[in-house]
Amino acid sequence: MRADRLVATLLFLQTRGQVTAAEVAAELEVSERTARRDLEALALAGVPVYARRGRGGGWSLVGGARTDLSGLTAAETRALFLLAGPSAVTPELRTALRKLVRALPAPLRPGAEAAAGAAVADGTDWTRAPADPGGPLSAALQRAVLDGVQVRLGYAAPGRPAGERTVHPLGLVAKAGARYLVAGTDRGPRTFRLDRIVSAEPTGEPAVRPEGFDLTALWRTLAGEMEERLSAATVRARAEPAAEPLLRRLFGGLLRVTGRPPDGGPLEIEVDGPAPQAVASRLAGLGSRVEVLAPPEARAHLARLAADLTARYGPPPQDGP
Known part of the structure; x- marks a missing residue:
């Protein structure tokens, strides 16, 4: 059971006040049985959710209880939608933004909606060539980072034939229009441009993350080394x-x-x-x-x-x- 789906269910419940399992299923694009199981799981986890049977019934939060899952200020909300709005090129991200708008307190919604429409992302450069989307394996690599599993990576460095190596995915970084995978290797942390990755096969083995790992600090170190070489x-x-x-x-x-x-x-x-x-x-x-x-x-x-x-x-x- 995915924790993000439970969070989305709770946000939907808070927004609507009372919902049916069928409405949750339609909103989250899951089966009605799965939606009902998620609602029951929230109740078992201690969230004050109860079901009212019969005609006009549904699932509600006891006493209209609410759980603040974001703690976002108005300025933070506008910044989030200004950043994510033009990048919402996947159905998952567009759906997530719609859900977040509905979950926001009413005073924050107009600012969020305005920010989401205040920027545009063009997927091609001035030569009409597609901008770097991170490669077709971007979603698989993101899952590997989140799931913490090693990946057998096929990579074609400039001027070299493609080769394979097993890496420990640590994070993804976007810089100057390109996206990079930061991963642990037998030679220490390395960066891999996503558009040069030709294959990515999870091995099922757990990835090893350095103790006290900080992606931002590691990227600064790796970027500094790259700048020195350049x-x-x-x-x-x-x-x-x-x-x-x-x-x-x-x-x-x-x-x-x-x-x-x-x-x-x-x-x-x-x-x-x-x-x-x-x-x-x-x-x-x-x-x-x-x-x-x-x-x-x-x-x-x-x-x-x-x-x-x-x-x-x-x-x-x-x-x-």
């Missing part, structure tokens, strides 16, 4: 001032302007990246607006890239007759 190399260059907005869009916080001549001359910049070649490849798209100064391997990479392009497309056309 900024392991620094490329120095000169750039036309007009190219600065594009450079900032390309590199964000990885770009630093170290010199800005007062006469409007070229900017002196530094750009961090995982390797000099990776940074140079991205700078190549700006053409002559950027001149890479160091390190030598970045300049050599650009020279090879220029030679490859010339061999493919030929020298640039000459102006004039």
Whole structure:
């Protein structure tokens, strides 16, 4: 018997005052027998629920008793619906939001409904490609985290063939439009992008969670290690001032302007990246607006890239007759 279903039953009962097993079954999309069993379970658990037999009867809370299951303030309620409203892309989440609206005290409902309609989530980017939904196995991984079971994971890291490993799911994290599974492995905690997971099979064995586990603290540690790897190399260059907005869009916080001549001359910049070649490849798209100064391997990479392009497309056309 799922505890979340019992909570939903109690919320429904509080909202309606009196309900029948058939009404609970319709609301929660379960059989009438299951609904009746859940109502009886609430009574056995000490919740003041009683059944009145006969015509016009049903299940009620003794004396109109209420149980505060949320403790939400008005501001917290609006924040919750503003966050969850545009993300309610699954039937389960939409149903949960509807139930929560009905369970809220009357003064909080207008604010919650307004917040739920105050944002929109578009499932595609500007190229019309679908945004990362976390992969088709997102629901299975979420269940594995909540149930605390190990998973045999098929994972395809960039540039490598897919491989399998058994992991201990610890939590799910969303960052910058991508979703990650945080899991324990034989090499310590690791992160796995959900859209690179090709299979996820629960083993039935219990997952091991570190003592005093804190997902937020662990994610900060793992994210810090990733950021260090992504900024392991620094490329120095000169750039036309007009190219600065594009450079900032390309590199964000990885770009630093170290010199800005007062006469409007070229900017002196530094750009961090995982390797000099990776940074140079991205700078190549700006053409002559950027001149890479160091390190030598970045300049050599650009020279090879220029030679490859010339061999493919030929020298640039000459102006004039």
